[in-house]
Amino acid sequence: MGAEAEPFAVDLNKPLVFQVGHLGEAYDEWVHKPIVSKEGPRFFANDFLELLTRTRWWVIPIVWLPVVCWFVSISLRMGVAPPQAAVSVVGGVFIWTLLEYSLHRFVFHKKTTSYWGNTLHYLIHGCHHKHPMDGLRLVFPPAATAILSVPVWTLFRIISPSSLTPALFGGSLLGYVLYDCTHYYLHHGKPSKGFSKHLKKYHLNHHFRIQNKGFGITSSLWDDVFGTLPSAKAASK
Template sequence: MAKKDSIVDLNKALVFQVGHLGEAYDKWVHQPIITKEGPRFFDNDVLELLTKTVWWAVPLIWVPVAFWFISKSVSFGVAYSNIAALVVCGIAAATLTEYIMHRFLFHIKTTSYWGNTTHYLLHGYHHKHPMDALRLVLPPAVTLIMIIPLWILLKLLTPETVTPAVFAGLLLGYVKYDCTHYFLHHSKPGKLGLQSELKTYHMNHHFRIQDMGFGVTSSFWDKVFGTYPPSYDQKKKKT
């Protein structure tokens, strides 16, 4: 049976279609299609393969990298207790980075061809097809592109001996974010230690109030910056 959509052809590669939606893109991309079958992004098979990532690739790749950076701080002679504290600071900073990127980059409003296309590749596809398991975590190449500027900024702001441990914490925080995000979509409440409250909070962001509730691993920064959904508060008071 052919897939149907009001303004794009879901039977064809989507990435180079969505740019033509102009001002209609934002409304279209926030009308989710709830199927486990993901759309095709590119006609080219190699490009298409590069858009798909299994969730376990995230810890498999980035946890060893994080521990390599921790070893760099050890080689500088930093005390283990200080390294642990710096890693914790990095993990905490990762939660803020998660919030900032989700709110201001992943939910940026676009209308131009390349703006729509870029947004779709970054995050729009996830709101359009939230149950696509192979496009839920970031591909390693995309992660690398995003963390290089963070590494450069961190080197400018922190002493040489401190930078690796803090960056390791950022990486571990990212792993926590992507794995949590995956299991919020694909696990039952409480399974694998995830709380049903956090799953409900994130599903509220996808299906009820998509311009609030930007936290994934926590709602803390939403409360700090005033993006905690008011209707979600009201719903909790009634239960």
């Protein structure tokens, strides 16, 4: 019998994206052993592709808040009264919190073993768990957000009256902006007390102690509803 093949080892000094797929079943364990460093790894050998993976946090509100206002204005021009538009925006933010939880739990934490499954998972979320303090890969690049927003817009068109759809969608985009900015703050901000300190502890607990619970970022509401709230003992460590 021939000698068993050596398990694949990722070389952190080389671009990572096209390496991680070779880990196969070992990928999940590897990606959930964080490397705490503010210096992020290189993803691609190609400089242009590498640039596309890096986004400053302040780009998110600059790009998307005007879009939020534009969508809300469409509903207003279609005859929706301002109070009704405001309620739709709040409803969109609330719907976003459920989308945030669902994406994080069922998509971002889906276990993969295939080459392309591991590669895609690393790009969309695995990199964040491996390098949680990489400040340039904490928020979603606007191009990726635009692509992901298409099915959300389609869903809102199905479930809401046409005049309210833009305001509802604008609210969900506002929820996304709050989520991404909050997420960045939880990693790099230094809250000293109150809700923000609790939320930072809650989120870092997800990263470093119990990664299969605590999927909410802006709130623990849906973790409580769906039974993925970390135990009080685990959260207090």
